[in-house]
Amino acid sequence: MQFQIENIPIQEVKLDFAKDVRLFVKREDLIHPFVSGNKFRKLTYNLAEANKEKQDTLLTFGGAYSNHIAAVAAAGKLHGFKTIGIIRGEELVRKVDSNPTLCFAVENGMQLKFVTRENYRKKTSEEFLTQLTEEFGRFYTVPEGGTNDLAVKGCAEIITENEKDFDTICCAVGTGGTISGICNGAYSHQQILGFPALKGDFLQKEISQYTSKENWQLMNDYHFGGYGKVSEELVTFINQFKQQTGIPLDPIYTGKMLFGIIDLIKNGHFAKQNRILAIHTGGLQGIEGMNQKLQRKGQKTII
Incomplete structure (x- = not known):
């Protein structure tokens, strides 16, 4: 199987409620079926x-x-x-x-x-x-x-000339390597927002080990209780997002990130005319395991 890293699709998400900002998703999940994002x-x-x-x-x-x-x-x-x-x-x-x-x-x-x-x-x-x-x-x-120095180097390449016109870059955060690389690779006018999948304040220190940039901020209100925690509200959002856009999201990382971005847009967080790019980091293999857990609890599953 080949890896597709040239001309990775950037897909706009139509937001009926938002007239002043535009949201796009970079489909890094399409690089490869199993080694993606x-x-x-x-x-x-x-x-x-x-x-x-x-x-x-x-x-x-x-x-x-x-x-x-x-x-x-x-x-x-x-x-x-x-x-x-x-x-x-x-x-x-x-x-x-x-x-x-x-x-x-x-x-x-x-x-x-x-x-x-x-x-x-x-x-x-x-x-x-x-x-x-x-x-x-x-x-x-x-x-x-x-995450190590070589990983951060690779993640810096997520940002290319194709992403130059975006004002805000968003990504999910686990160990901190991806956001560190994006910070290093970003253009000087771009602000980076990270959406941690875990509770706690330790990520600030972890990220600072790999980037000296100050162009980033963590949005800590969208972890849904911590790593691997989901709610019916999150599952409903993921399912509706896929039905409306055709973009599948995982419940650990990208689902929480997009939920957070859209919530921030609804609450007027972004300046007018802001062009937001969300990085889809893959992780879709985790859906099957999460659905097993949800089924055992008799809860709604991810489509």
Whole structure:
């Protein structure tokens, strides 16, 4: 499969209630069916570095429904790397067959190792990495969520000359790598708004490690209770947005971002004539797993 990064579609979202601002979505989710959006951007230079170091194995970390785990597994298969996923939660070893993300990773050749949440918190320690090296041999480490200097470099390339005429760039925020890259790649007149998927104030510090720019702001009111938390209101919004625009959104990142952008527009946050660009960072593989959870609770699912 080929990666399509030239002329990525930018799709306008018609807003009947907004006469003074225009909203567009950059469809980075269309780069590739499995290695899409910011995951493609974050992995591009990391895979090149792994090749340069003559590494044949990628090792990374993630949770049960991690977009990153799925993307690394798919990218490894496409580019000839062995892949190892260190998965948070020992109990998941019995649930692989019923978990669409982990099933996908295994189908793409990823070897999974399940660790306790206590040990998972040690994932960046030298002792833990040494133990993994003793168990698996040499490997190239890709951090949880994919964020490092090379990932930020890749995410800076999301902003091209095609995006020069936009005033505001919006993106969902997980580990902070994507927004850091966008800040670095943005034009001087552009303001960057990040919509965190997690509760807490730690992201400010994380982002500041990767960018010295001051052209960004976090909108902290749209996490819907925290990472992986959804509500019927959010699911209804995602379904209506897809029906009206044809653009699918995931419930962890892009759904919350677009909900937040439209809420801000309705409340007059943006100046008149503002042209807003939302970056669609992919993550659609997570919909199936979320729907399983919603079905178990007897709640409305994502179409």
